[in-house]
Amino acid sequence: MYSMFWHWSLRDYNSVKDFTDEHTCNINGDPRASIRFLRYNRFFHNCSVEKAIMQPVTVLLSDVEVSEGGRVRLDCQTSLSGADLSFTWLSPNRGFITPNGFNDSLISMFSNGTLEVHAATVNDSGLYLCTAVDARQALNATREVNVTVLSPLAEPFNTGYTTLLASTVTLVLILLYLLLTPCHCRSCKRPTAAYIHSTVSSVFPSSIKDQPKIETLKQVAFIESVISDERTWWIPQG
The missing domain is CATH 2.60.40.10 (Immunoglobulins)
Structure with a gap:
């Protein structure tokens, strides 16, 4: 045991250097003759264990x-x-x-x-x-x-969980978009007839709008020609 401690002392181990005065032994088994063997090694000069140290x-x-x-x-x-x-x-x-x-x-x-x-x-x-x-x-x-x-290393995040998380976030955003769409304003004025007429005029061409009038004029002209023909062939009887 002394050989081991002395060897550690030669190698400057902190466990021995920091507690040099605390390592003691008793000479001839007498508790009253306790020495610090790392400081006073003359008692071990005749021991064979020192040869191992050298x-x-x-x-x-x-x-x-x-x-x-x-x-x-x-x-x-x-x-x-x-x-x-x-x-x-x-x-x-x-x-x-x-x-x-x-x-x-x-x-x-x-x-x-x-x-x-x-x-x-x-x-x-x-x-x-x-x-x-x-x-x-x-x-x-x-x-x-x-x-x-x-x-232990942390387990890598599973790609399946990543896909599921992305799908969940997308679904939540879609629901928020549908539920939070701004509603129509109740105080807004309804469009007037003139505004509707002008809008329709700008969308449909004038030829389509004037077509019923042309058909009406044709019918009136046809009726007048029939009436004039009837008057021409009528002979009064006396």
Whole structure:
């Protein structure tokens, strides 16, 4: 555990730098002999774990995208392949995660270092750091996984709804046009006979209007000719 914290301190992680004085341990199990081990590391000079810190650290990077509400698994595959490896995850919103020291129904950690988020949320986005430590060989390695949780996209507007909406709007406009047409004015004066006559005269030609008069004159002339003929052939008797 000290190796992991010291390694994070060398990499200037904020989770360690901001709480340097709060990370303490007890010397020989005595609660009265509590020290800030990140500031006073002389007590660990004889520990074998410091050899692992001085070894080159292999960092593997990867990016993972998952939809909101989906399940995501983050493996802790590093350059180490020993049988006695211990794993620790540092999550952006849940802090440190270990197989035996973490209890959360929404996230699980397996013995091989795999971290599983059952239902990812937007708050689960961020950088996940896994540290694998081989105590026998005094080596460690780190894997960083950048997780991005995607929000569900809005469904595209159906063209059928667009057509239905356009038809409804058109029907409403037609009804408004029919119902709101201005009515005839009651106070308006009715047209006079002279106005009607002038209107008819302008529409119909004069030949059509004068035709009844011509027919009447022809009938009068015909009657007069018959009367004159009868007078010519009449002989008085004495």
